[in-house]
Amino acid sequence: MSKTDKRNDILNAAMTLFAEQGFHGAPMAQISERAGVGAGTIYRYFKNRDVLIMEIHTTLFDKFTNHLKERYPHGRPVRECFFHIGKGIIDYFIKQPLEFRYNEQFHHSPYGLEVRRNKLTNTTGEHDIVLELYEKGMEYQVIKPIPMALFFDLAIAPIFWAVRDHHQGFIKIDNALSETIVSSCWDSIRI
Amino acid sequence: MSKTDKRNDILNAAMTLFAEQGFHGAPMAQISERAGVGAGTIYRYFKNRDVLIMEIHTTLFDKFTNHLKERYPHGRPVRECFFHIGKGIIDYFIKQPLEFRYNEQFHHSPYGLEVRRNKLTNTTGEHDIVLELYEKGMEYQVIKPIPMALFFDLAIAPIFWAVRDHHQGFIKIDNALSETIVSSCWDSIRI
DNA sequence: TTTCATAGAATGAATATTCATTCTTGTTTA
DNA sequence: TAAACAAGAATGAATATTCATTCTATGAAA
Incomplete structure (x- = not known):
């Protein structure tokens, strides 16, 4: 081996x-x-337990963002890009229950806060497609004029909660419901 | 003493x-x-640590729901009731950072899943105002025809994420932003 | 009024367990 | 053979819970 x-x-x-x-x-x-x-x-x-935990996160995160970036409709309207991302998140995490649960654990731990803090404050560096979407949406005035963090909250929070509910058996997300969810999130941020 | x-x-x-x-x-x-x-x-x-943790939760939960029920606009339109609840949640947890954080901890632990499971499956029993709102919204067809759990997700998730962002310093929720948040959530569930 | 007895509330040192990390010893590879 | 690798027993720190003992408040007896 x-x-x-x-x-x-x-x-x-x-x-x-x-x-x-x-x-x-x-x-x-x-x-x-x-x-x-x-x-x-x-x-x-x-080196130790903490490093292991962080390492798992970065590994999973890379895998996840690569998935989102596949067939990403660069240059297309903001709405279309948003749907790609929203449905991409749902697809991915419906198929990967363990990765989803790891993610949930991670983001509700002290490690997670650190990561999110870096993400939201370091505008330089990493080329984040959701961030790009926010900026484009602002520029073309197709989404409400709200702070970036709030944009994340409105656009993403229900998606993650819904996936969690799916895995816990409270709802069953099929293609139609996935469309409904993303579309509803879009309704909350679009002008 | x-x-x-x-x-x-x-x-x-x-x-x-x-x-x-x-x-x-x-x-x-x-x-x-x-x-x-x-x-x-x-x-x-x-009796032991677990019981203490559960006891804190029920104590806080009672306090919180009592707050929401104060001046609740019974009999008024679904939209108005929703705004009362949404803004009520924000007001309460902006003022009570510790209770908010306790809540977050709790709901992302094994204890929390148990509680939520009971809540969503036991339709009998407790008279939940959010549940009532969902049923009324369905009846009068003012909100989208979606499963109850998803209604929660769309209506509530961004609110909690936003409050968290407020406490972590990513956004500052004043009255105007609170209105924007609740209004956006409403946009996502209304027909 | 003062003294004594009693219940049960409160204490915190002792216990038993759990667990991350290190150390020692053996094994494989170059 | 030397060097790297792997295993898992040993270590020591942390921590929930217990329990023998002390303290406190109340009220009866002297």
């Missing part, structure tokens, strides 16, 4: 256990067991 | 510490210290 294999096993095991049981329900011993490695081996690949 | 005083001291100390440091950042010893009681005393009033 190659070096990267083992590293991946650890990442996967940890992601699954954190998703299923929360950060505090998954001790390192359990992670190592599930990954099929010794407890000490984890520390050959990750 | 009366018996209820001491119980209240414990509830308050625990609520504050849980809000500030999360459930896992506040050991019982710290709670007892802050409450000004012995470590063992907590266990005279609460």
